[in-house]
Amino acid sequence: xxxxxxxxxxxxxxxxxxxxxxxxxxxxxxxxxxxxxxxxxxxxxxxxxxxxxxxxxxxxxxxxxxxxxxxxxxxxxxxxxxxxxxxxxxxxxxxxxxxxxxxxxxxxxxxxxxxxxxxxxxxxxxxxxxxxxxxxxxxxxxxxxxxxxxxxxxxxxxxxxxxxxxxxxxxxxxxxxxxxxxxxxxxxxxxxxxxxxxxxxxxxxxxxxx
Numbered sequence: 001x002x003x004x005x006x007x008x009x010x011x012x013x014x015x016x017x018x019x020x021x022x023x024x025x026x027x028x029x030x031x032x033x034x035x036x037x038x039x040x041x042x043x044x045x046x047x048x049x050x051x052x053x054x055x056x057x058x059x060x061x062x063x064x065x066x067x068x069x070x071x072x073x074x075x076x077x078x079x080x081x082x083x084x085x086x087x088x089x090x091x092x093x094x095x096x097x098x099x100x101x102x103x104x105x106x107x108x109x110x111x112x113x114x115x116x117x118x119x120x121x122x123x124x125x126x127x128x129x130x131x132x133x134x135x136x137x138x139x140x141x142x143x144x145x146x147x148x149x150x151x152x153x154x155x156x157x158x159x160x161x162x163x164x165x166x167x168x169x170x171x172x173x174x175x176x177x178x179x180x181x182x183x184x185x186x187x188x189x190x191x192x193x194x195x196x197x198x199x200x201x202x203x204x205x206x207x208x209x210x
Contacts, residue, residue, distance in 0.1 A: 006041045007077065009034040012084040020186025021087075025173040032169055033080040039073040075150035079130055082163035083170075086199075088192040095193045101161075101200050104135075108142045116188070119144050123166050123184050129153070133162040135200060161199045162191065 015026045047066050094112050095102040102112065109115035115133075122144055123131045130147040137157050147153045154160075164187055171183035 006044075007037050009037040010081060010084070014088055015084060017089040018087060018186075019089075019091075019189040020174070021171070021183070021190060022174050025171065028173060029080075029165075029170060030084070033077065033084070036073055036076040036080065040070070040077050043070045043073060071151035072149060075147075079147070079150060079160075079163055080165070082160050083130075083165045086162055086192050086195050087187065087190040088195075089190070091190040092193045093189075095197065099197055101193065101197045104140075104142050104200065115142075115144075119162075119164075120184055122146050123164060124181065128167045131164045131166060132160050133196075134158040134160050159199065162196045 009030075012030060015030070016023050018026065043066055047063070047070070050060075050063050050066070095105070105112050105115045109118065119131055119133060125146060127148065129149070132145045132147060132154065134143055134145055134154070135141075135158065136143055136155075137159065142161070143158070145154055145158070164184070166180060166184070168177055171180065171186075174186075175183050
């Protein structure tokens with residue numbers, strides 16, 4: 001059997017000096033992300049070993065549990081890569097006027113402000129999870145979504161454009177558990193709208209580039 005491909009944690013060296021999200025918070029957050037990468041590799045290796053011994057069986061508790069865990073760990077890795085890739089120091093306050101992204105937001109919500117109000121309302125929902133602006137591959141419309149446990153709640157085939165982490169580990173070094181709204185405001189001060197635009201216009205943008 002061929003050797004299982006492994007993933008490597010990306011450095012995201014550009015993540016420093018953000019407005020309202022400290023370097024210490026980001027360093028801790030990147031360590032957590034690296035843990036997801038490590039778990040994905042470990043799970044893939046364990047599953048490959050079971051398959052190599054002819055043990056893939058839905059009734060085998062070990063095989064079943066490892067398979068179920070893989071979606072959680074893998075999406076935890078990928079969503080963090082989207083998140084870290086769509087923030088930067090001195091982010092622009094809004095998409096470039098007249099850009100494909102600005103036009104798409106206008107067509108769906110009537111403008112940036114109405115879209116952002118919807119996005120932030122989802123981010124304020126009780127519970128931990130993610131908020132994602134995505135493109136519907138059938139209608140090309142942009143839609144906002146809530147993801148709970150990394151793998152729960154996102155329509156298959158939709159393209160993530162802007163990803164915001166609202167798990168408490170994303171902000172509790174800088175803000176109280178009751179101050180998620182302050183973190184969300186800080187997130188929007190650091191959005192890399194050019195990256196979001198590239199994800200929209202690049203047909204191949206299915207996973208953040210290393």
